[in-house]
Amino acid sequence: MAALAGVSRSTVSRVVNGSPKVSEATRAAVDAAIAQLGYLPNPAARTLVTRRTGSIALVVRETEERVFGEPFFAGMVRGISGAVASTDLQLVLLMAGPTADPGRLERYLFGGHTDGVLLLSLHGVDPLPVHLAERGIPTVLGGRPHEPHPQLTWVDADNVGGARLATEHLVHAGRRRIATVTGPLDMVAGRDRLTGYRDALRDAGLPLNTDLEVVGGFTREGGREAARQLLDRHPDVDAIVAASDLSAAGVLEVLQEAGRRIPDDVAVTGFDDSTTATSVRPALTTVRQDLTEIGAHMVRLLLEQIESTAATPAVQLVLPTTLVRRASA
Amino acid sequence: MAALAGVSRSTVSRVVNGSPKVSEATRAAVDAAIAQLGYLPNPAARTLVTRRTGSIALVVRETEERVFGEPFFAGMVRGISGAVASTDLQLVLLMAGPTADPGRLERYLFGGHTDGVLLLSLHGVDPLPVHLAERGIPTVLGGRPHEPHPQLTWVDADNVGGARLATEHLVHAGRRRIATVTGPLDMVAGRDRLTGYRDALRDAGLPLNTDLEVVGGFTREGGREAARQLLDRHPDVDAIVAASDLSAAGVLEVLQEAGRRIPDDVAVTGFDDSTTATSVRPALTTVRQDLTEIGAHMVRLLLEQIESTAATPAVQLVLPTTLVRRASA
DNA sequence: TTGAAAGCGGTACCAA
DNA sequence: TTGGTACCGCTTTCAA
Numbered sequence: 001m002a003a004l005a006g007v008s009r010s011t012v013s014r015v016v017n018g019s020p021k022v023s024e025a026t027r028a029a030v031d032a033a034i035a036q037l038g039y040l041p042n043p044a045a046r047t048l049v050t051r052r053t054g055s056i057a058l059v060v061r062e063t064e065e066r067v068f069g070e071p072f073f074a075g076m077v078r079g080i081s082g083a084v085a086s087t088d089l090q091l092v093l094l095m096a097g098p099t100a101d102p103g104r105l106e107r108y109l110f111g112g113h114t115d116g117v118l119l120l121s122l123h124g125v126d127p128l129p130v131h132l133a134e135r136g137i138p139t140v141l142g143g144r145p146h147e148p149h150p151q152l153t154w155v156d157a158d159n160v161g162g163a164r165l166a167t168e169h170l171v172h173a174g175r176r177r178i179a180t181v182t183g184p185l186d187m188v189a190g191r192d193r194l195t196g197y198r199d200a201l202r203d204a205g206l207p208l209n210t211d212l213e214v215v216g217g218f219t220r221e222g223g224r225e226a227a228r229q230l231l232d233r234h235p236d237v238d239a240i241v242a243a244s245d246l247s248a249a250g251v252l253e254v255l256q257e258a259g260r261r262i263p264d265d266v267a268v269t270g271f272d273d274s275t276t277a278t279s280v281r282p283a284l285t286t287v288r289q290d291l292t293e294i295g296a297h298m299v300r301l302l303l304e305q306i307e308s309t310a311a312t313p314a315v316q317l318v319l320p321t322t323l324v325r326r327a328s329a
Numbered sequence: 330m331a332a333l334a335g336v337s338r339s340t341v342s343r344v345v346n347g348s349p350k351v352s353e354a355t356r357a358a359v360d361a362a363i364a365q366l367g368y369l370p371n372p373a374a375r376t377l378v379t380r381r382t383g384s385i386a387l388v389v390r391e392t393e394e395r396v397f398g399e400p401f402f403a404g405m406v407r408g409i410s411g412a413v414a415s416t417d418l419q420l421v422l423l424m425a426g427p428t429a430d431p432g433r434l435e436r437y438l439f440g441g442h443t444d445g446v447l448l449l450s451l452h453g454v455d456p457l458p459v460h461l462a463e464r465g466i467p468t469v470l471g472g473r474p475h476e477p478h479p480q481l482t483w484v485d486a487d488n489v490g491g492a493r494l495a496t497e498h499l500v501h502a503g504r505r506r507i508a509t510v511t512g513p514l515d516m517v518a519g520r521d522r523l524t525g526y527r528d529a530l531r532d533a534g535l536p537l538n539t540d541l542e543v544v545g546g547f548t549r550e551g552g553r554e555a556a557r558q559l560l561d562r563h564p565d566v567d568a569i570v571a572a573s574d575l576s577a578a579g580v581l582e583v584l585q586e587a588g589r590r591i592p593d594d595v596a597v598t599g600f601d602d603s604t605t606a607t608s609v610r611p612a613l614t615t616v617r618q619d620l621t622e623i624g625a626h627m628v629r630l631l632l633e634q635i636e637s638t639a640a641t642p643a644v645q646l647v648l649p650t651t652l653v654r655r656a657s658a
Numbered sequence: 659t660t661g662a663a664a665g666c667g668g669t670a671c672c673a674a
Numbered sequence: 675t676t677g678g679t680a681c682c683g684c685t686t687t688c689a690a
Contacts, residue, residue: 047668
């Protein structure tokens with residue numbers, strides 16, 4: 001390569017990296033040689049000295065099934081990809097569900113294959129984020145971690161506030177036997193939404209009744225299952241706050257199969273404002289979280305960590321959620 | 330690291346790579362030092378000399394929207410992940426839709442960030458696979474490429490045969506005005522399924538009528554749109570061969586909205602045997618392609634290319650499809 | 659069984 | 675503006 005252009009390796013390196021201290025003639029010669037050879041710098045060699053790989057990982061701690069089944073992930077990935085697209089980084093997606101070999105994943109992430117890590121859909125107390133932080137690997141979590149940690153940077157939607165909005169909306173509409181189909185309780189988002197529901201009921205002076213709280217997970221089938229239990233235990237329920245649009249869709253199906261009219265007999269709210277919200281009948285009143293904005297913040301914070309030489313202070317960001325009113329409530 | 334264990338770098342390397350020519354005592358000392366330091370080898374340095382990264386890329390040439398919206402991809406990714414899980418390779422997923430910067434993608438793939446590339450959902454004449462082959466980068470395509478190429482290795486389902494099966498099933502059931510909602514015609518799978526449909530009609534001595542062929546794409550909304558057109562042009566249609574389960578679901582919706590009974594008035598077949606097939610009413614008669622098997626073959630062929638020192642001959646594999654009979658036809 | 663040394667392919671400093 | 679050179683951290687002969 002250097003030989004073909006008749007210059008030194010140093011000069012090739014300068015041209016490739018767009019250094020200004022290269023004469024036009026030399027640059028042209030090198031460019032010609034590059035084109036002729038289809039030369040591409042060896043990223044391993046480059047990484048070895050620069051300590052940069054030019055790529056960042058998006059790690060989703062979830063099974064393929066859920067990643068592909070739930071519109072939330074599509075939105076999140078879209079938001080993140082969009083933000084990454086305006087940088088010169090390559091985004092690589094790693095799916096590492098519960099059955100994934102943690103060793104392999106950590107080897108990949110700790111080994112420096114990527115410049116930073118975006119982490120999504122944490123369950124329980126996952127040691128991964130803390131391990132990453134301890135090793136000084138730039139990391140941003142999507143969603144608040146299970147246990148507060150001063151070193152962790154994360155971006156989260158205001159799930160408590162969102163669930164509260166939905167519940168208050170039902171309260172104001174005169175509903176009094178308001179149940180909830182919760183998300184998975186090993187996830188902070190699931191618990192937060194439950195908290196928001198309870199907060200709203202308490203503030204409204206309505207009794208809290210754990211019998212009205214059924215764990216449904218974020219899935220459609222989980223919603224169906226939970227709705228069946230609810231109808232069984234409380235046939236007089238007049239509203240259901242579901243923790244996701246998908247579970248709300250399941251709830252809707254079961255209610256309709258049981259002959260309930262929505263929203264007349266039972267009002268239903270979802271969460272996410274995903275494509276599901278508008279594809280079901282009646283369309284879902286739901287809580288919107290701006291995934292594009294969350295993604296953009298995550299990428300921005302990650303880049304700040306990557307680009308800063310000193311240790312960056314941890315940042316914790318909670319973005320507002322809003323109520324989207326449609327026909328279901 | 331080497332210092333702590335009191336040995337040379339060479340010895341550390343031998344221990345890390347499990348070389349048999351290390352004494353037990355030394356190995357123990359090195360292992361202890363590794364554990365104490367949380368040492369992980371620098372993959373860039375290692376890659377520089379071994380020319381191996383330990384990871385392979387799954388490149389999906391599709392937008393996030395479709396990747397996440399269509400169950401086909403979930404199945405494909407599941408099949409591939411499953412096969413990769415039994416190796417010590419890390420799978421990284423790159424989504425590179427039409428708007429993606431081809432330069433960035435090629436830089437990543439050609440640069441040697443990964444040991445090999447699995448390519449999914451090719452549209453039109455994508456130069457990427459040939460470029461990869463020319464650079465000697467191990468590559469396996471999921472799906473036959475648009476233009477035959479002797480150097481390309483691929484695994485495909487027998488889409489022609491599958492569509493033929495579905496169509497023949499309708500013919501045997503006595504249907505005579507059989508329409509099709511095709512997939513995207515810039516994709517080989519889309520065209521192949523159309524071919525199978527035509528072949529079956531021709532063999533049955535039924536007239537081919539391009540008026541009965543409407544492009545729908547693989548999406549639900551595409552299916553809806555196409556079904557509307559069909560009902561408009563041919564209210565007497567008595568069967569529809571859809572190119573995917575998702576578009577079949579859309580077709581079903583429109584037919585039912587128009588008051589048609591399925592399958593009595595109009596029989597409908599899907600393609601993929603995805604979760605969609607069983608979640609709609611009536612459940613879809615559809616064509617099954619074994620994505621787990623396709624994924625396994627893709628990974629196997631890729632590993633063979635990666636592990637072989639000499640140039641591997643290109644392999645082209647067409648896997649059988651089968652008809653799954655349910656209620657819709 | 660172990661260590662010394664060369665080299666993988668770049669970058670970056672220093673000198674010219 | 676350019677080239678020489680050291681070095682990034684590992685693997686891999688080769689010799690001891």
